[in-house]
Amino acid sequence: MIDTAMLMAAGLGKRMRPLTATRPKPLVKVAGKPLMDHALDRLSAGGIRKVVVNVHYLADTVEAHLNAHSNGMNVLISDERAKLLETGGGLIHARSLLGDDPFFCANSDNLWIDGPHETLGMMQRIWDPERMDALLLLVPLARAHCHSGPGDFHMDASGRLSRRKTSHVAPFVFTGVQILSPSLLVDPPSDVFSTNIFWNRAIESGRLYGVSHQGLWFDVGTPRAIPFVESMLAHG
Secondary structure, three states, X not given: OOOEEEEEOOOOOHHHOOHHHOOOHHHOEEOOEEXXXXXXXXXXXXXXXXXXXXXXXXXXXXXXXXXXXXXXXXXXXXXXXXXXXXXXXXXXXXXXXXOOOOEEEEEOOEEEEOOOOOHHHHHHHHOOOOOOOEEEEEEEHHHOEOOOOOOOEEEXXXXXXXXXXXXXXXXXXXXXXXXXXXXXXXXXXXXXXXXXXXXXXXXXXXXXXXXXXXXXXXXXXXXXXXXXXXXXXXXX
16 A cells, blocks of 8 residues: 655745745645645545655745644655755655655645545556556546646556647646656656656656546636635535
């Protein structure tokens, strides 16, 4: 059972301004509680016992919140105060804290609601380290609430992923939730880079897979998304 996760919480939250002028984006409230707490609740419900959280913008505020709202999990801080490292660089920076087993990684600014089955448990049942270096939770583009992009991936019948072609539309959007093998976190191109580098390597070797999310998912990236999300959560 996978019991470790990384929660990405170091971003500047520029699209969420002016709400992030005085608070970090993970602490912006949606439906009465911070975005970070929604993610922590899902991780805890999925059996996560250790969570590594990277911090940069208003890092002291994020740390203070985590000290009071750990959800019973062991919370470790990956400190990026000196330099924001993006997602791939953040994973490399936190590598020693994550251990040597596969782990979940989740963004703190996406909100997901379980479908018929608990999401992280469903992903663990599908995870196969013999075939996969990464397993991404995807949502159909038509159900990617508050998301304006043209989609990210195509998925074949076995779950193997390929990229959207330039100027085309892809049927699936990445939700910000994934399982990663530590074996993928090698040979960083620099100290600041995107997780896309790791995904591209996994695609080239045929080891990037996905699974379609059966519940609700929201891209809470701007202030205008918040009332929509709250209405959906309140009224189903």
